[in-house]
Structures are given as C-alpha cells and as structure tokens.
Amino acid sequence: MAIPRAARTQRRTRIQEEKEEIILEAALDVFSVSGFRGSTIDQIAEVAGMSKPNVLYYFRTKEAMHRALIDRVLFTWLEPLRAFDSNGDPESEIRSYIRRKLEMARDFPRESRLFANEMLQGAPHVEDELRGPLKALVDEKAEVIRSWARAGKITKCDPYHLIFSIWSTTQHYADFDVQVRAVLGQDHSGEGRFEDAARYLEQLFVDGLRIRHT
Amino acid sequence: MAIPRAARTQRRTRIQEEKEEIILEAALDVFSVSGFRGSTIDQIAEVAGMSKPNVLYYFRTKEAMHRALIDRVLFTWLEPLRAFDSNGDPESEIRSYIRRKLEMARDFPRESRLFANEMLQGAPHVEDELRGPLKALVDEKAEVIRSWARAGKITKCDPYHLIFSIWSTTQHYADFDVQVRAVLGQDHSGEGRFEDAARYLEQLFVDGLRIRHT
DNA sequence: TGTAATGTTTACCAATCGGTCAAATTATCT
DNA sequence: AGATAATTTGACCGATTGGTAAACATTACA
Known part of the structure; x- marks a missing residue:
C-alpha cells in the first residue's frame, strides 16, 4: 500500500528526493506568478510533467507545497x-x-x-x-x-x-x-x-x- | 428587457453610477489581495453586498471589472x-x-x-x-x-x-x-x-x- | 527470483468556478 | 395609476477546482 509522504518518518528514497525537487521547482514557477489562490495543482502537475494524483502523493495538499516552498525561500532569502x-x-x-x-x-x-x-x-x-x-x-x-x-x-x-x-x-x-x-x-x-x-x-x-x- | 451595461451607449442612470462604484470598490478590495486569478466573482459580490448575477449585470465578465479598475488606477497612479x-x-x-x-x-x-x-x-x-x-x-x-x-x-x-x-x-x-x-x-x-x-x-x-x- | 513496499495512473467525487436565463421586483415617466 | 424600462435574484449550466480510491506498475531487497 502506498504511504503518502507526510506520514513517513523514515529516511527518504532517491525517487522521493528527485520528485519532490521537481515538484517544488514546478510549484515555484506557478506560485510565483499566480500567487497561492490563483495557482492550481493541475498547473503544477503539468509543469512538473506528472499527473495530479502523483503530485499529491508527495505533497498531500496545495498548502503543503506552498509551505515547503516558503520555508525554503525564507531561509535563503x-x-x-x-x-x-x-x-x-x-x-x-x-x-x-x-x-x-x-x-x-x-x-x-x-x-x-x-x-x-x-x-x-x-x-x-x-x-x-x-x-x-x-x-x-x-x-x-x-x-x-x-x-x-x-x-x-x-x-x-x-x-x-x-x-x-x-x-x-x-x-x-x-x-x-x-x-x-x-x-x-x-x-x-x-x-x-x-x-x-x-x-x-x-x-x-x-x-x-x-x-x-x- | 434588461440591457447589460456594456451594450448601453446612452447616459447612465443614477443607480448605474452608484452600483458600478460599489462594485469597483469591492473588486478593488478583492483583486488587490488575491490578484486576478485568485479572486472570484462571488467574493466581489459578497463584499459589494449583492448577488453574483447582479454584479454581472453591470460588468459582463470578471475581466471587464478588472479592466475598468486597472484603467482607472493607471491614470491616477x-x-x-x-x-x-x-x-x-x-x-x-x-x-x-x-x-x-x-x-x-x-x-x-x-x-x-x-x-x-x-x-x-x-x-x-x-x-x-x-x-x-x-x-x-x-x-x-x-x-x-x-x-x-x-x-x-x-x-x-x-x-x-x-x-x-x-x-x-x-x-x-x-x-x-x-x-x-x-x-x-x-x-x-x-x-x-x-x-x-x-x-x-x-x-x-x-x-x-x-x-x-x- | 519472489515479494513486499513504493510509485503511478485512471476514474471519480463534491464543491466551486465564471457565466446564463427567465421570472420577479422596482424605478421611471406620462 | 398604468405602462414601460431598468434592476435584482434563484435556479441552473458546463468546466474546473482540490482531493480520494483503488487498481496497476515499478522498485528495492531478501
């Protein structure tokens, strides 16, 4: 059975790291232009080159994506x-x-x-x-x-x-x-x-x- | 029969002027926070205190509202x-x-x-x-x-x-x-x-x- | 190699989206 | 007052929204 990302506490797979990176990259593209409310998971999925449920497998909600992105940016900023x-x-x-x-x-x-x-x-x-x-x-x-x-x-x-x-x-x-x-x-x-x-x-x-x- | 606003070429009614002002005021509230894509007509209608179809009676589309707002702001800005x-x-x-x-x-x-x-x-x-x-x-x-x-x-x-x-x-x-x-x-x-x-x-x-x- | 865990997708859901329609209501003018 | 035009709304439409379920595919590891 598939265990969604947020529920995992153990170490992350190679695929997880790669895909999460791809998704955050795509999410940055979309969120930075349209803002949170104006962006859709479908847009992000399309930019990331994967299906919407696949995106939601790594980030359970749109908010989770945004949160992960903001946290990362705030630090380096x-x-x-x-x-x-x-x-x-x-x-x-x-x-x-x-x-x-x-x-x-x-x-x-x-x-x-x-x-x-x-x-x-x-x-x-x-x-x-x-x-x-x-x-x-x-x-x-x-x-x-x-x-x-x-x-x-x-x-x-x-x-x-x-x-x-x-x-x-x-x-x-x-x-x-x-x-x-x-x-x-x-x-x-x-x-x-x-x-x-x-x-x-x-x-x-x-x-x-x-x-x-x- | 009701003639939507954009089709009118004659002078505007008192009610028209008032309501269009109320709608643009509400639209400014909403658009300025959420951007165009992130804003909904329902939100604007609620802030304006009228029904959605009534808002669309004065501005035929969401874009028309945004356009009217931008034009006005650009000038005074x-x-x-x-x-x-x-x-x-x-x-x-x-x-x-x-x-x-x-x-x-x-x-x-x-x-x-x-x-x-x-x-x-x-x-x-x-x-x-x-x-x-x-x-x-x-x-x-x-x-x-x-x-x-x-x-x-x-x-x-x-x-x-x-x-x-x-x-x-x-x-x-x-x-x-x-x-x-x-x-x-x-x-x-x-x-x-x-x-x-x-x-x-x-x-x-x-x-x-x-x-x-x- | 087998199998259990991980990853992916199709089909789908209820809610919300922008927008329409026709009927009901209100304002205007004679 | 009555007729006409202007205004307002509830019901509704197809498309899109965020998110789920379950079947299917792939990977990792014994």
Whole structure:
C-alpha cells in the first residue's frame, strides 16, 4: 500500500528526493506568478510533467507545497542580511549587501516574486516568521547601523527604513521586471540593466549616507 | 428587457453610477489581495453586498471589472509623475514627488497592491500601456532629470533607475505593509511610520543626489 | 527470483468556478 | 395609476477546482 509522504518518518528514497525537487521547482514557477489562490495543482502537475494524483502523493495538499516552498525561500532569502558584518567597514558592508541582494533579484526572481505575492496577500502563511525570526534579525542589524552612526562613520538615519529601502530597491528588479523592461525599452533590457542598477544604487546609498571614506 | 451595461451607449442612470462604484470598490478590495486569478466573482459580490448575477449585470465578465479598475488606477497612479515640473527647482521637485508618492502609498494602498499584483503576474492586461504611454512619460521626465545633471544642478546618475528607486521605496510601504508593520513592531506601526519614511527618504535622495541648495 | 513496499495512473467525487436565463421586483415617466 | 424600462435574484449550466480510491506498475531487497 502506498504511504503518502507526510506520514513517513523514515529516511527518504532517491525517487522521493528527485520528485519532490521537481515538484517544488514546478510549484515555484506557478506560485510565483499566480500567487497561492490563483495557482492550481493541475498547473503544477503539468509543469512538473506528472499527473495530479502523483503530485499529491508527495505533497498531500496545495498548502503543503506552498509551505515547503516558503520555508525554503525564507531561509535563503535572509542569507545576505545575516552576512551583514558588524565588524566590517560600513561602506563596504552596505555596498556588498546591495550587490548581494541585487544578484539574488537577478538569479532568483521567482523566489522574490513568491515572497512578494505572500506579502501582498497579507502574509497569511508566514506572519509569525515575520514577527519572530525576521524582526529579531532586523533588530540586530539595525542596532549595528545605529552604532555606526553613533561612531560618526555614517550619517544618522533611521536604520529600519534604510533596510526597507535596500530591500525595496533591489527586489524591485525581480518583482517589477516587466515594468522595468517595458520602460527601459529593448535597448537596455539586457542583463546589463543589473549592472546599471548596481552602479546607481551604490552611488545613491553610499553618497546618500555620507559615508566617510577611509 | 434588461440591457447589460456594456451594450448601453446612452447616459447612465443614477443607480448605474452608484452600483458600478460599489462594485469597483469591492473588486478593488478583492483583486488587490488575491490578484486576478485568485479572486472570484462571488467574493466581489459578497463584499459589494449583492448577488453574483447582479454584479454581472453591470460588468459582463470578471475581466471587464478588472479592466475598468486597472484603467482607472493607471491614470491616477501616474498623476504625481505628470506633476513633476521641469521648470521647478530640482530639490523641491524630487522632495515633493517622494512626498506625493508616499501619500498615495498611505492613502491608496489597495490601488498600489492591485498594480503590484498585475506586475508580478507579468502584466498580462497592461503590457501595452507600459510600453506606450508609461514609457513615453518616463522618457520625458528622464530627459528633464538628465538636463538638470547637465546643468550641474544634480549629481550625474541614471535617471531611469532614479525613478525606479523612488517608485520602489515609496510603494514598498503599501505593498509590503504587513512586513513593515511586523518588523517595526507594535510601537512604530502607527501612522507615524509614514512620516519617518518621508524624513528618511528625503534625506536619502536629496543628499544622495548632492543637490546644491539654492 | 519472489515479494513486499513504493510509485503511478485512471476514474471519480463534491464543491466551486465564471457565466446564463427567465421570472420577479422596482424605478421611471406620462 | 398604468405602462414601460431598468434592476435584482434563484435556479441552473458546463468546466474546473482540490482531493480520494483503488487498481496497476515499478522498485528495492531478501
């Protein structure tokens, strides 16, 4: 008899690992565009190249798929912020944070859109993670930024809104990709737009913060 | 016999105006949260307080509702950019543009989310408007910014990415409202966060652009 | 190789989807 | 008031939704 995935507690089969990966990949394709409510298991099954019941053999519900995806994305998504080093030089830390976030927008746009979709819907599945681990991490980094300001290494500014502005400006190139391409036109819609964005954003933030050059 | 709305060419009844307004208001509630695919006519009908066939009496399809909503939002959404005055002082123009966009994020968050949802889905209903009127308007304002840079009134920077960064930072407070509230915590989640954001963003952009004070 | 566990599919279910229809109700105008 | 047009709704339609049951196929392992 077939035992659905969620009921298994023992180690996973080779096939399980492969198929679950294929399904999550397909689910990311679909969820990131249409959001949770707008996506269907049939769409995911088609993209994954298997039948709907087969998908449901590995993930018992649509919610289980979404949950697994969100959990994975949430972790890797905060990686750049965790890497933010309180002992580093403020200017280079902020520069590399911007660069890393921009690279993620370029290389993982679906993950960005999945997250954006979840936020737009009011974060029904992850509000706890926002109030808990995310807030804790941001609080910690905000304190680092504040200490830089106290030490005179950086212009005094609201560290929370600084972080928000880095998030929004970088993720914009993933979430609003269509708009960016449409406005830039065919000429500037190549991958070069990310380098232009990096140049512009580093200038905006570093000069904007009046970071003293060492 | 009842003549559905779209077939009418004569002037509209008082009831028509009222009900269409109620329906669009409800549709904005629903579409802005769940996106087009994730929203149902039943939801809209319930929010509007009328039966589904009655909603469909005024808008023949779900798409017609969405289209009417998008058209209206797209127009008012670009109002602040249109108001961007090429004859004005660069610093005060940019300051007031930021302020206006932030006010819209505060006062019309549903409109912002409706638009964001449409972008996330790849702008299936408005890509033409993006490539046409929107691009034309941005091109025009970008040229203004470039002329300010040539005249030495402003630091040289990519005007398109400057506009993108103003859009993203301001709309962030509408689209990612849940996240902003969660990270700021209860203490700073009041309406005061918009004033904090305005202060921070004006500092970021104006100083970042090294605008010479007159 | 045999067999038990795992994986896959066809057929199906009740609920919900977008949308229609005709009948009933209400507003408008003379 | 009465006639006519505009509005509203309950019943309904075929298609699609998330999910299940059970038969069938494949794999892993003794």
